[in-house]
Every structure is written in C-alpha cells, then in structure tokens.
Amino acid sequence: MPQLDAGGGGAGGGDDLGAPDELLAFQDEGEEQDDKSRDSAAGPERDLAELKSSLVNESEGAAGGAGVPGAGAGARGGAEVGAEALGREHASQRLFPDKLPESLEDGLKAPECASGMYKDTVYSAFNLLMHYPPPSGAGQHPQPQPPLHNKASQPAHSVPQLSPLYEHFSSPHPTSAPADISQKQGVHRPLQTPDLSGFYSLTSGSMGQLPHTVSWFTHPSLMLGSGVPGHPAAIPHPAIVPPSGKQELQPYDRSLKTQAESKVEKEAKKPTIKKPLNAFMLYMKEMRAKVIAECTLKESAAINQILGRRWHALSREEQAKYYELARKERQLHMQLYPGWSARDNYGKKKRRSREKHQESTTDPGSPKKCRARFGLNQQTDWCGPCR
DNA sequence: ATACCTTTGAAGCCA
DNA sequence: TGGCTTCAAAGGTAT
Numbered sequence: 001m002p003q004l005d006a007g008g009g010g011a012g013g014g015d016d017l018g019a020p021d022e023l024l025a026f027q028d029e030g031e032e033q034d035d036k037s038r039d040s041a042a043g044p045e046r047d048l049a050e051l052k053s054s055l056v057n058e059s060e061g062a063a064g065g066a067g068v069p070g071a072g073a074g075a076r077g078g079a080e081v082g083a084e085a086l087g088r089e090h091a092s093q094r095l096f097p098d099k100l101p102e103s104l105e106d107g108l109k110a111p112e113c114a115s116g117m118y119k120d121t122v123y124s125a126f127n128l129l130m131h132y133p134p135p136s137g138a139g140q141h142p143q144p145q146p147p148l149h150n151k152a153s154q155p156a157h158s159v160p161q162l163s164p165l166y167e168h169f170s171s172p173h174p175t176s177a178p179a180d181i182s183q184k185q186g187v188h189r190p191l192q193t194p195d196l197s198g199f200y201s202l203t204s205g206s207m208g209q210l211p212h213t214v215s216w217f218t219h220p221s222l223m224l225g226s227g228v229p230g231h232p233a234a235i236p237h238p239a240i241v242p243p244s245g246k247q248e249l250q251p252y253d254r255s256l257k258t259q260a261e262s263k264v265e266k267e268a269k270k271p272t273i274k275k276p277l278n279a280f281m282l283y284m285k286e287m288r289a290k291v292i293a294e295c296t297l298k299e300s301a302a303i304n305q306i307l308g309r310r311w312h313a314l315s316r317e318e319q320a321k322y323y324e325l326a327r328k329e330r331q332l333h334m335q336l337y338p339g340w341s342a343r344d345n346y347g348k349k350k351r352r353s354r355e356k357h358q359e360s361t362t363d364p365g366s367p368k369k370c371r372a373r374f375g376l377n378q379q380t381d382w383c384g385p386c387r
Numbered sequence: 388a389t390a391c392c393t394t395t396g397a398a399g400c401c402a
Numbered sequence: 403t404g405g406c407t408t409c410a411a412a413g414g415t416a417t
Contacts, residue, residue, distance in 0.1 A: 275410045280395035284411065300412040301393040308394040326396080342398045346408060349390085 240271045272348065273340050276333040279322035280311055 277285065284307050291303050291310075311319070333340070 275397075275408095277410060278396040281410060284394075288412070299392085299414050301391085301414080303412080304392085304394040306394090311395070323396095330397080342409070343400085345410085346399075349409070 240273050272345060273337055275342055275345065276329040277326060279319065279326040280308075282325050282329070283307065283311055283314075283319075283322045 284304065287307055287310065288300075288303060291306050292298065295303070295306060297303050297306075
C-alpha cells in the first residue's frame with residue numbers, strides 16, 4: 001500500500017493529518033495500481049498509457065453522443081457506488097455525463113484538446129513541497145529558498161497557482177499578488193476581528209495599498225518556524241477574505257460612522273476564512289490554464305469535467321503529489337487558524353434550488369417522490385432538483 | 388448582483 | 403458508522 005508520506009515523510013514530521021479517506025482512496029488506487037502493474041507486466045508500459053489515453057479520448061469523443069445512462073452529472077455518489085464493481089478502468093466512462101455541455105463538445109472538437117492530454121505530466125506544484133515550512137514548534141528558521149517550481153518551464157498561458165496559502169509559503173519574498181487572486185477572493189485586507197486582530201496590524205487604508213502577498217505570515221503567531229526577516233508588516237492570510245469581496249471603507253469614511261454602526265458593520269463584514277484546498281482543487285488550479293489553452297474552453301463547468309477525467313487518469317503517484325500538497329495545506333491552515341472549522345462557512349452561500357428543494361422536502365406529502373406523485377408526464381410539477 | 392453549473396475531496400451533521 | 407450536505411476554485415451563463 002502506498003504511503004502518502006512516502007515522498008515527503010520527513011516533511012510531515014509526524015503529523016497525522018492525512019485523511020482516512022485518502023488512505024482508503026489510495027487503497028483503491030493501490031488495487032488499481034496492482035492491476036495496472038499486472039497489465040504492465042503483460043505488455044509494454046506504453047500500452048498502459050495508450051489505454052489510459054484512449055479511455056479518456058474515447059470517452060470524450062463519445063461524450064457528444066453516447067453517454068452512459070444513469071451516470072448523469074450530479075448523480076456522482078450513486079453512480080460511482082453502483083459502478084464500483086466495474087473497476088477503475090471504467091471509471092472515466094462511468095463518470096461521464098449523458099451529454100456534455102455544448103461548449104465542451106465544441107472544445108473537445110479541437111484536436112489539441114485530446115492530443116495534449118497526457119503529453120505533459122510535469123507538476124511543478126509538487127516541487128513546492130520541498131521548501132514548505134516545517135511544522136510549528138520546530139524552533140528553526142530555515143533559510144529562505146527560491147521557489148523550486150520552474151515557472152520558466154511553464155507554458156506562457158499556464159499560471160500554475162496553488163492556493164495562496166501555499167504560494168505565500170513557497171515564496172520567501174513575495175512582491176506581487178498571485179495572478180489568480182480574484183476580486184471574489186478579495187485582494188483588499190479584511191477588517192480586523194477580535195480573534196484575528198493580531199494578523200491585521202495595518203490600517204485598512206494602508207493595507208489596501210499593499211500587494212496581497214506581502215508577508216502576512218511574519219506575525220509571530222504565524223511564523224511557523226519559517227519567519228522571513230525584513231517584512232515589517234503583518235498581513236492576513238490570503239484565505240481570509242471579506243464576505244462580499246467588496247472594497248472596504250477608507251479610514252476617513254469609516255470615521256463618519258458611529259461606533260454602533262461600525263460595530264454592526266464589523267460583525268456583518270467579519271472576514272471569511274476559506275477552506276484549505278483539497279488535492280483535486282490544487283490540481284485544478286494548476287491545470288486549468290493548460291486545459292483552457294488546449295481545449296479553447298472558458299466555461300469552468302466544462303473545464304472541470306475535463307479536469308475531473310484527467311484527475312482519474314492520473315497515476316497513483318501523480319495524484320499522491322497533490323494529496324500531499326493538500327495535506328500540507330490543511331496542516332498549515334490548522335496551525336494558522338486553530339479554532340477554525342469548516343462549519344464556520346456553512347450557510348454563507350445561498351443555494352437557490354436546494355433551498356427550494358428542501359422546502360419541498362419538508363412538505364409532509366412524500367417530497368422526494370415527485371415522479372410518483374406527479375408522474376412522468378407532469379414533470380413541470382416536479383421540484384427543480386427532481387426535474 | 389448573485390446563484391448555478393461542474394468536478395473531487397474534506398469535513399460537518401444527523402439518524 | 404454510514405449517508406448526506408456544504409464548501410473550496412473558476413468563469414461563463416442564467417436568474
């Protein structure tokens with residue numbers, strides 16, 4: 001059985017943050033790998049690559065027409081459970097939706113979309129692991145090292161950005177904001193809060209002037225044993241974003257507010273600490289630009305479908321890189337925000353259809369059986385999700 | 388202006 | 403403990 005820490009066991013330093021699910025996943029992957037190994041033993045290694053490539057290409061090519069019944073988008077859980085016995089070789093096929101979005105089909109028509117599928121498996125992200133800061137308590141201040149990921153080797157269109165969390169720790173002297181920091185994420189510094197006040201030693205106005213990646217992690221509580229001298233100001237973690245992502249008031253504007261208003265405002269604008277990115281999210285972040293370039297797609301939904309297939313097509317070792325990265329991210333996140341819980345962000349996104357569906361499901365009259373209630377010919381009466 | 392779509396994985400919640 | 407739900411990113415699209 002593969003070990004997540006096999007590649008960076010020393011870096012983990014005994015942390016036990018590896019999710020059990022990952023281990024289970026790797027058990028499956030391991031079995032798959034065993035199968036693949038047997039296959040490889042029976043044939044040239046290239047055959048395996050071709051098999052994998054053909055699985056994806058074939059599936060993508062067939063996506064415009066022959067879908068897999070019952071494997072529609074959104075039915076991931078059930079479909080996967082039901083198809084588990086089919087084996088991993090069929091994984092990419094059973095995951096395919098009945099029909100891809102038109103834009104995706106168009107994108108897949110582009111020859112470069114399929115041809116470039118497995119050409120480049122250089123994952124610069126994994127290199128960043130090598131200069132990840134040691135766990136807190138190490139009591140050491142390792143020498144800042146230049147990022148090991150070779151951005152020069154990246155294609156011009158590729159902007160391999162892992163999570164800002166990782167980017168910050170990977171760059172000893174960050175001087176500019178990550179390219180992927182969107183307005184939605186919030187570039188400006190969030191307001192101070194009691195529990196995070198130590199992170200925000202700058203006024204909001206001055207913070208707004210500073211690049212996003214300035215040394216937010218230089219606060220003593222954020223040193224994590226990897227402090228970088230020469231950064232005078234403490235900047236909050238990039239995962240902390242204002243709820244709305246809107247520009248916050250300048251100091252002189254805020255002075256016009258009464259204290260009560262300010263208090264209420266602060267409560268309302270309490271910065272959100274985002275969840276750490278999981279392995280697949282990290283993979284998407286890195287590979288998105290490449291897929292966009294290869295497939296001439298822009299719609300994230302379609303791109304994510306492709307990335308999902310590529311993710312399944314990755315070898316166990318390749319996926320392990322991202323699992324390890326994600327584990328590090330979680331570890332850092334936990335160290336930075338010990339009291340944070342994923343529950344803190346629950347309910348911050350309004351989900352239109354699901355709320356409607358929940359309303360319908362709370363209806364005493366057998367909610368989840370729209371089909372039984374209204375019949376196939378009355379689908380207009382079905383609730384949205386059932387429809 | 389904001390939710391939805393779409394993916395996988397992590398985490399929380401509930402029975 | 404298993405199953406379900408929510409959120410993380412992203413950007414075009416729909417409401």
